[in-house]
Amino acid sequence: MSEHRPIYGANTAVLSDFPEPVRATLHLIEKNPSxxxxxxxxxxxxxxxxxxxLFSLAMLSALPIxxxxxALELIEHSLTIxxxxxxxxxxxxxxxxLMATALRAPRAR
Known part of the structure; x- marks a missing residue:
């Protein structure tokens, strides 16, 4: 079975229409999706x-700044605009x- 990995930058056309704060958040995800x-x-x-x-705000507490x-940029855009x-x-x-790829990825135990 071949390994499926998203190609960094493959979503550039999809992302280009988003406003900059949202685009920057999505690029951060795309840089290292695992x-x-x-x-x-x-x-x-x-x-x-x-x-x-579904998503819980409590999940954000342990994230690097x-x-x-x-996440704040994405949430703010979602709620205000x-x-x-x-x-x-x-x-x-x-x-x-990206979610499908993450589900197939082996997890550290």
Missing amino acids: NEAALILLQCAASAAHPDY EYKEA GFTVDEQSALLRFVEP
Whole structure:
């Protein structure tokens, strides 16, 4: 079975339409999607895109400050400006392959 890995930068076209603070957060996820902090940000982004994805703010407490600030940018945009239906769709196109890859990745015990 071949290993599936997202290619860094592959979502550039999807991300280019987002405002800079959101785009910066998504690029942070994309840089190292298997990083535990990035996976938490990924869950945050997924919850902003669709109500079927759940996210707890308590998960942010252990994150490095860079990731906390990125999550805050995403949450602030989601609550104050919001995402259009097209943006929600683009956000789902970004998060779903990364989430699927994360589910297949071996976990440290």
